[in-house]
Amino acid sequence: MNSYPILIIAQKEVLTHLKNYWVVLVACLILIMNIAITGILGTFFSTELDPRAILLSLIHLHMYIIPLVALILSCDSILKERELGTLELFYAYPLQSYALVMGKWLGHNIILFMVIVIGLLPISYHLYQLEVLLTHIIGFILLIFALGAVFNSLGLLLSMLVKERALAMLVSIIVWLFFVFLFDLGFVTITIMTDGKISPQLLGGLLLLDPVEAFRISAIMYLLPVDAVEIFSLNNGMLQLSTSIVATLLWIFAPLAYLCYKSNNHG
Amino acid sequence: MLKDHSLVAENITFGYQKNLPIIRAASIQFQAGQITALIGSNGSGKTTFLKILSGIFHADQGQLFFQGKSITKKTQYHYKKLIGFMPELLQLYPNMKVQSVLFFLAKLKGCSKNKVTEILDQVDLQKHAHRKVKALSKGMQQRLNLAQALINSPEVLLLDEPSNGLDYTSIISFYAILRKLAAGGATIILSSHQLGEVMEYVDLIAVLRNGHIILHDHLSNVFSQANSTVETIHFYFDKIIRPEAFAALSRQHPELTSVNETGITVALEKQEIGRFIVAAKEQGLELIDLKIKHKTLTELITNIS
Numbered sequence: 001m002n003s004y005p006i007l008i009i010a011q012k013e014v015l016t017h018l019k020n021y022w023v024v025l026v027a028c029l030i031l032i033m034n035i036a037i038t039g040i041l042g043t044f045f046s047t048e049l050d051p052r053a054i055l056l057s058l059i060h061l062h063m064y065i066i067p068l069v070a071l072i073l074s075c076d077s078i079l080k081e082r083e084l085g086t087l088e089l090f091y092a093y094p095l096q097s098y099a100l101v102m103g104k105w106l107g108h109n110i111i112l113f114m115v116i117v118i119g120l121l122p123i124s125y126h127l128y129q130l131e132v133l134l135t136h137i138i139g140f141i142l143l144i145f146a147l148g149a150v151f152n153s154l155g156l157l158l159s160m161l162v163k164e165r166a167l168a169m170l171v172s173i174i175v176w177l178f179f180v181f182l183f184d185l186g187f188v189t190i191t192i193m194t195d196g197k198i199s200p201q202l203l204g205g206l207l208l209l210d211p212v213e214a215f216r217i218s219a220i221m222y223l224l225p226v227d228a229v230e231i232f233s234l235n236n237g238m239l240q241l242s243t244s245i246v247a248t249l250l251w252i253f254a255p256l257a258y259l260c261y262k263s264n265n266h267g
Numbered sequence: 268m269l270k271d272h273s274l275v276a277e278n279i280t281f282g283y284q285k286n287l288p289i290i291r292a293a294s295i296q297f298q299a300g301q302i303t304a305l306i307g308s309n310g311s312g313k314t315t316f317l318k319i320l321s322g323i324f325h326a327d328q329g330q331l332f333f334q335g336k337s338i339t340k341k342t343q344y345h346y347k348k349l350i351g352f353m354p355e356l357l358q359l360y361p362n363m364k365v366q367s368v369l370f371f372l373a374k375l376k377g378c379s380k381n382k383v384t385e386i387l388d389q390v391d392l393q394k395h396a397h398r399k400v401k402a403l404s405k406g407m408q409q410r411l412n413l414a415q416a417l418i419n420s421p422e423v424l425l426l427d428e429p430s431n432g433l434d435y436t437s438i439i440s441f442y443a444i445l446r447k448l449a450a451g452g453a454t455i456i457l458s459s460h461q462l463g464e465v466m467e468y469v470d471l472i473a474v475l476r477n478g479h480i481i482l483h484d485h486l487s488n489v490f491s492q493a494n495s496t497v498e499t500i501h502f503y504f505d506k507i508i509r510p511e512a513f514a515a516l517s518r519q520h521p522e523l524t525s526v527n528e529t530g531i532t533v534a535l536e537k538q539e540i541g542r543f544i545v546a547a548k549e550q551g552l553e554l555i556d557l558k559i560k561h562k563t564l565t566e567l568i569t570n571i572s
Contacts, residue, residue, distance in 0.1 A: 012371050084358045090375075092322060092425075094377065
């Protein structure tokens with residue numbers, strides 16, 4: 001694979017989003033939400049907070065906000081190129097057919113990584129002071145980033161398949177609502193209706209069909225292994241840290257593979 | 268048959284849907300150093316054919332050759348390094364600066380930054396290098412679009428309706444650039460529906476109809492064909508034409524189209540003129556003058572396509 005054009009396209013994406021303050025704005029937004037939800041400011045006036053509570057709050061905040069940020073970033077990305085005529089133009093350039101898709105995917109992931117790191121920096125410092133292991137903090141940032149990468153892949157897929165920008169936005173919101181709220185509701189409904197008739201193994205497998213749930217499971221199991229077993233009844237059957245990470249990776253690379261295939265068959 | 272530096276299409280067939288070809292068994296050879304215009308009515312397949320020539324689409328049947336070598340999906344990478352393509356609908360990143368856009372595209376084509384300065388000079392945009400693309404006029408944006416196609420010094424330049432939306436001055440400077448490139452040995456192929464403009468600036472025309480190439484010739488040959496094709500002849504006579512004389516003449520020459528007091532207009536071939544004059548004399552009409560109207564190139568091409 002000639003990766004140089006992919007890097008050039010990724011660089012352009014990053015520079016464009018830096019120049020139009022997208023990175024700064026979203027990073028500030030995440031930063032403010034992190035500070036607000038974890039109540040760090042409260043520690044100036046009262047006793048220290050429990051790091052477990054902070055981590056749980058952060059997991060739940062990011063499972064809502066990061067998918068939305070990633071979808072907004074990428075849902076009209078290829079669509080814009082099509083509207084400008086540059087998508088077609090690049091097909092006449094000496095590039096691999098998947099260079100544009102891969103370049104955008106890489107660029108958006110770099111942007112997401114920057115946004116996540118900037119947004120989590122003060123809180124990470126605070127967690128470190130509360131004696132949370134550095135490896136746990138870095139692992140948590142990487143898990144959030146992986147969640148962003150999943151929705152970046154899904155957003156790019158949308159921008160390739162949908163022909164209008166308004167429709168792409170609408171479908172993105174539906175995708176976000178589905179994975180963040182509706183899947184959960186559906187899962188609870190199934191569990192109640194079947195009244196324990198479905199094996200926990202199968203239920204665990206079903207849960208991994210939602211990348212947001214896969215993130216939540218892996219984050220809880222990685223950061224709070226004791227709570228994972230005692231409170232959340234995780235770490236049994238299919239619900240292992242390894243399976244949830246594999247599920248997340250599949251969610252990242254399956255849409256990307258389809259996008260590359262689709263780019264190769266554009267004619 | 269395959270000359271160096273020429274692009275050859277052999278029996279190209281292509282359709283967006285199966286069993287519905289847009290291009291049908293099109294064969295044509297483009298020569299280096301010449302500007303060829305693809306002409307045809309809307310939907311005749313000009314844009315599709317250009318996209319096949321640029322490697323965007325792959326022919327369902329037939330083959331493309333460049334410099335004697337077949338262009339396939341596997342070999343097109345090298346071919347694409349040698350071509351420049353300008354789509355009809357292209358708006359290069361409006362929020363970026365002219366120079367930044369060209370830097371980005373040059374890097375993608377594997378060209379150096381120095382080439383950008385040279386190209387900006389060539390398309391006369393050097394003064395606007397630091398302006399945003401959206402701040403440029405339509406003519407300037409078209410020149411920027413041309414610049415991206417020229418950035419790799421292409422041997423084949425493919426332009427889809429390049430003069431759309433340009434005023435007359437911009438068209439002149441646009442074709443001056445193309446002429447210079449052709450003089451340097453580039454093969455230039457453009458699609459256009461502006462016949463007047465084509466007649467003025469191109470060397471060859473290829474007429475497409477329903478996906479077939481029905482004419483491919485030097486413009487000078489097409490011009491002489493037009494000059495040898497008479498559309499109508501108007502005969503002026505010495506006296507008023509009586510109805511019975513007109514009736515007699517129209518019996519002999521059904522192609523007689525109109526009449527006024529002293530003249531008759533007839534759609535005749537040149538060799539028929541003598542016979543018509545004799546027939547008029549038999550009706551007592553003495554010829555004073557005649558005016559031959561040849562078919563214009565536009566009429567000729569329109570009739571063909």
